Amino acid sequence: MTELAPYQPSAAPAAYDPATLAVLAAMEQAAEEHLDAIRPENTKRGYANDWRLWEEFHGWLAERTGHQLPLTAVTKGTLVGFVVWLDTIKLAAPNSIDRRITGVTVTARAEGVEVPKAATEAARKALKPLLADPDRLARGRGKAPAATLQQLQQMADAAPASLTGIRDRALWLMAFGMAGRSSEVAALRTDGIGLVGKGLDVHVPSVKGLPARKVRVAYGKNPDTCPVRAWLTWKAAAGLTDGPAFRPISVHGQLGTDGLTASGCQEIISRSAERAGLAVRLTGHSMRSGFITTARQAGKREEKIRAQSGHAANSPVFWGYIQEADAWTDAASEDIGL
Structure with missing residues (x-):
């Protein structure tokens, strides 16, 4: 029986030439435009609302730190902070928070921001115990109590x-x-x-x-x-x-x-x-x-x-x-x- 020799990769491919890079960039742009075109309008509106909340969160954060972070700072720390803010300040339902994480991430990436996988994983880890809380899950199902x-x-x-x-x-x-x-x-x-x-x-x-x-x-x-x-x-x-x-x-x-x-x-x-x-x-x-x-x-x-x-x-x-x-x-x- 012929023994199978382990795969030996050939030499690393040469760097792409400028013409190839230009074609790849054009394909990336075309892909983004196509995905945006087939995305439902209500999803687009939802993402826009998510980003407005992200802006509001940054304003709230600036009031407490004395420093305005750029909206492109989508990091482990800011995303987890966003989850906590939505939970404790906005009193958002956990399922709503989950959607907000997605909306901010998708919008940021569409603007060319590199959102680390560790950031989204940490945000959902912070969200996980909220999804098991019946009181939090009930949020959004009734009106805010009227003050007397x-x-x-x-x-x-x-x-x-x-x-x-x-x-x-x-x-x-x-x-x-x-x-x-x-x-x-x-x-x-x-x-x-x-x-x-x-x-x-x-x-x-x-x-x-x-x-x-x-x-x-x-x-x-x-x-x-x-x-x-x-x-x-x-x-x-x-x-x-x-x-x-x-x-x-x-x-x-x-x-x-x-x-x-x-x-x-x-x-x-x-x-x-x-x-x-x-x-x-x-x-x-x-x-x-x-x-x-x-x-x-x-x-x-x-x-x-x-x-x-x-x-x-x-x-x-x-x-x-x-x-x-x-x-x-x-x-x-x-x-x-x-």
Whole structure:
């Protein structure tokens, strides 16, 4: 029997000549264009949203480190940090986080960024225990809890007397009082908040393509939860005259010059609720839905509430809040002789 000799590779191939390299590069480009052309539109939109979250994460990270990393820094550390941020700050469901990892990776590679395999493996390793948590898996299946006046009082009682505590209380009370989205609260300008006889005239800037609007935030009867007094106290303590209304504060108490991001505002609200020992986790949207529910229960007209929140007249979300607030108003089972 003839013995099989082990394979002996020939000499290493010569480096590709310029013409071959040009053809290969053209084929690579054609492949990317073809894959992009057959990719479903909803997938493309999803990847675009994933990348916007990646940008927001980098802004949040810059607030805490004092240094803005390039968006092309898709590394083991940044991807794992992205997973933790999505879980703890954005309260994203694990399956959603999994898709975000893919979206960021695909988008980065399409831009010519080399994403190490070790980075994506580490990100999914960080994700793995989240996929086994029933509470996390339930995220996204229901609305954020609406903040109540009692919860606002508890948060006010727990707020520290430091500059950070003064800012935090003013921020979430303003968010509640204006029925604002976190992105709108982040975009507020000091010179866009004017003191008038009955409270504050607040110019809410246009964000995410939504029209700008002016809202009225009235004085509250309770000094602890009055958004007007809280804003004036914060403005005086921080020495604000213009620029962003709400700004980061360093661990040493130094006030920043840039405005907080939307995620930064959400984090402050969630942290304040946690500090107060609330049984539910409030989010940025809790202030907005809480205002609508509370105002309706106080008898405010629908058109007035919509003008404050900026909802469209036919918004199913808005009418869902109204129905919830009216649930026990002349309930069908009430006073029927049972």
